[in-house]
Amino acid sequence: MVSAPSLQRRAFLRGRQTLETPLRPPWAGDEGVFLDACTSCLACVAACPAGVLVERDGRHPVFDPRRGECTFCAACVEACAPHALDFGRAEQPWQLKAEIGNACLAQRGVVCLSCRDVCGEAAIRFRPAPGGARPDLDRERCTGCGACVGVCPTAAIVVAPAQEAGRER
Numbered sequence: 001m002v003s004a005p006s007l008q009r010r011a012f013l014r015g016r017q018t019l020e021t022p023l024r025p026p027w028a029g030d031e032g033v034f035l036d037a038c039t040s041c042l043a044c045v046a047a048c049p050a051g052v053l054v055e056r057d058g059r060h061p062v063f064d065p066r067r068g069e070c071t072f073c074a075a076c077v078e079a080c081a082p083h084a085l086d087f088g089r090a091e092q093p094w095q096l097k098a099e100i101g102n103a104c105l106a107q108r109g110v111v112c113l114s115c116r117d118v119c120g121e122a123a124i125r126f127r128p129a130p131g132g133a134r135p136d137l138d139r140e141r142c143t144g145c146g147a148c149v150g151v152c153p154t155a156a157i158v159v160a161p162a163q164e165a166g167r168e169r
């Protein structure tokens, strides 16, 4: 039987954002604690000025970086009456990191700098390589904001929980 992480990994290598892993809104913290507290009111979805939160299966909210960038404005946290999103839940908003997959045009010698240009953290830099410069992700700088996901013309970038991103490269 193929494990769920393997399926996610395979989807990623095909260059597509998988919906297998729920990417919760910022400051959700531990998944179990979040699910216990969240009433599915979706006030966070309505409050997000960037429109990057969506309901999933009519129940709990998820972050969809294909829709844009999380600015960490915290409007979602402030809208969450049952405190399923709470600044005290986690030190960092989340543990998401971007990862660049094999669908990247630059890896095929096509000039493309879209992800680098949009990254406000300067987390994507290009290193010279035979056949053209290739993007490198600085995981320390990356905040998982997702700005790079939607601008990539080949959907080569996903954001994923830090413990999943960066494995088996």
Ligand code: SF4
Residues within 6 Å of the ligand: 025, 026, 047, 048, 049, 050, 051, 052, 053, 069, 070, 071, 072, 073, 074, 075, 076, 077
């Ligand atoms: S922090 Fe702001 S931009 Fe990010 S998900 Fe919450 S409301 Fe949306």
Ligand code: SF4
Residues within 6 Å of the ligand: 100, 103, 104, 105, 106, 107, 112, 113, 114, 115, 116, 135, 151, 152, 153, 154, 155, 156, 157
């Ligand atoms: S935007 Fe996409 S295709 Fe362009 S360099 Fe970045 S990862 Fe590669």
Ligand code: SF4
Residues within 6 Å of the ligand: 097, 098, 118, 119, 120, 121, 122, 123, 124, 137, 141, 142, 143, 144, 145, 146, 147, 148, 149, 159
């Ligand atoms: S997720 Fe945000 S911080 Fe990370 S590489 Fe993409 S644009 Fe930069």
